[in-house]
Amino acid sequence: MSIRNKLLIFIPLLVLLMNLVTYFLFQSGTIVQESYDLIMGRVLKYKETAEAAEDSLKAVYSYLLHPTEDMKTVAAGKLTQISALHSSLMETGAVPPLASSLTGYGNMIQTLLSLEQQSLAAAENGKASEAFSHYLEAEKTVSFIRSEGQRLVEGELDYYRPVYRSIQADNAHLYKLGVAVFALITTLSIVVALWISRSITAPVSALVRSADSVSKGNLDTVLPDGGKDELAALSSAFNKMLAGLKESIEKDREIAEKEQLVKTLELRALQSQINPHFLYNTLNALSKLALLEDAEKTSDLIVSMSSFLRYNLQNLDRQVPLRSELEHVKEYIRLQQARFRDRVEFRLDIEEKALDVRVPSLTLQPIIENAFVHGIAHMESGAVISLIVREDTSDTKIIISDNGQGMTEEIREALLSRSQSVQAPGAPGPQASGQTKTGGRSTSTGLGTRNVFRRLELVYGREDLVQISSQPGKGTTVMLTIPARRSGINSVSADDSR
Structure with a gap:
């Protein structure tokens, strides 16, 4: 695998793995947060409803004491607020064991709204005794709402106590998982980085050592030929270059040895003669003289000697x-x-x-x-x-x-x-x-x-x-x-x- 492919494959895979782990942790945290929101949302609505009931009762009481238009407007706003909280609470619902209690709690809120509206209407019509009578009934209802709301809160907490503990355990597990995943990704990143860097630096170091060895005259260096990346191709080309260089040097050595051998042979042959041309001429003269003296065998031997020496030289x-x-x-x-x-x-x-x-x-x-x-x-x-x-x-x-x-x-x-x-x-x-x-x-x-x-x-x-x-x-x-x-x-x- 080439270096470029290694970088293009393993680095994006590593980044993708980190993103998947991060997304998983984020989703787990989101689920835990939704569970917390569900529990705390109901508890807070119970508390808000009870507080709104008390506020609306105070506003009605203030209007009964000072029946002004401003006080009436404030009291009407409080009634509207408690009505909205009642609707929201009923839509949210309660855990199955508290469903009937929630229904009764809602009925008490509606009763409170009805009593307060009747008290405001009686005060507006000048019926003070009737208005205070409705107010007293409303005050009792608020007391019931407060106690019932407290009971619903405690019921919700009792119901969600195992869930809360499970959430705490999940949080601890997620924390440990996050640490383990972080350690794993860090280790994996280091291993991949070392592997990729080693696949680059090791062949380069070997190539540097081989080049240094060759510069000192050692041509027997052979780089390991393995892999399919660019550095493996470079190592193979380096080995082929060394093989070609050794072959060229061997050929040059053989040629030099051959030339030296030929020169040595020529020198040995020439050293045996002082003056070859003079020797040829002398042998030819001796051959002719032997013929003149009818010594044909001697003449033939002299001619053979002359030819022999001429060929040797x-x-x-x-x-x-x-x-x-x-x-x-x-x-x-x-x-x-x-x-x-x-x-x-x-x-x-x-x-x-x-x-x-x-x-x-x-x-x-x-x-x-x-x-x-x-x-x-x-x-x-x-x-x-x-x-x-x-x-x-x-x-x-x-x-x-x-x-x-x-x-x-x-x-x-x-x-x-x-x-x-x-x-x-x-x-x-x-x-x-x-x-x-x-x-x-x-x-x-x-x-x-x-x-x-x-x-x-x-x-x-x-x-x-x-x-x-x-x-x-x-x-x-x-x-x-x-x-x-x-x-x-x-x-x-x-x-x-x-």
Whole structure:
């Protein structure tokens, strides 16, 4: 749920709940107030009626003593007032136990009104004795009205005493309920506020901590990916940004490592020569001189040596057809056969259609060289090195094997992991550093197998392209897998045609 939806849903719900509780309390208070008004209204009307009866009797008496027009008007007004109170009291009614008493009370008020009117009429006609006689009767009636009114008040109070106590209990209950509801709403408001604020501040704090960690170089920070609000989307975008950044850094690192490796290979190759052009010219001159002296084999070896060195000193930052690599290996074999003669047999089993696949420059020769130097160099006879090239449906297999001294499992695993510290002999490629010891001296074997394996990994972006099987005394077999389709892989160079 988005932050905006949280605010639009929970805050109005909270306000609505508060309004409903307030309305409920207001309605309960209104009911209680109506009950109070009903009780007190009847009691007050009884009291007002009794007081009005006494006032009207006094007004009549004053008129009898001083029969003036003003006194008559006052007395008539008092009679009208008591008549109105009588009507109102009868409309209000009484509680069921006092219904008959209320009727008698009303009759007494009517009797009082009649006696007072007769007294006023007799006084107005000059019949003083008759007027005072009616007045005395009215005075007795007022006394009855007073006592009956007091009895009705007490009856009402007795009847409503349980109701009053119930109202008091309801008031106490409402008070407690109001306190409880206030506490509940306050707690609920705090919980909702904390929940909404935490849903905002917690992801922001985590994002700040992650950004600070990233600024210190730690790219392994991962924000928790949960929720559906805007901050969750921001956290997801931050994680994707970090993943993209790590991928970009890894690609840059691989490119830098590849370039450094190529530069190192070129430097090692160039360091073995003082002046390549001078060496080429000298070898060509020696070849021609050998021809002039009818030493054709010597001339062929010099030409092979020249071609071999020229290929080794070319720009290594490129890919070449496997056919070119095979020709370079053949030149190297000619040179080695001149040295080993019949001690070693080299076997080729090549599928012609597989030779057009492109591979990194100087991929095969370093492995063949290590097979000679580390695998079969100690053998006096019967040494065999074979090179097999096969094309599968999805890739090309290159298998290089020898029947030399082999290598231990520890060395084999170290070569596959491209360890920097493999120093035991083996074949092909027992030393990742490309160094071998001959006669107590350290001599270069050219390009080490470690560099070959690493270049294949960088070029094709895979780590399963090399397999080595070997046992001490039983020879070694290296199988290289060259993917037939290489779309989207790393390239050794932007220009493969050089």
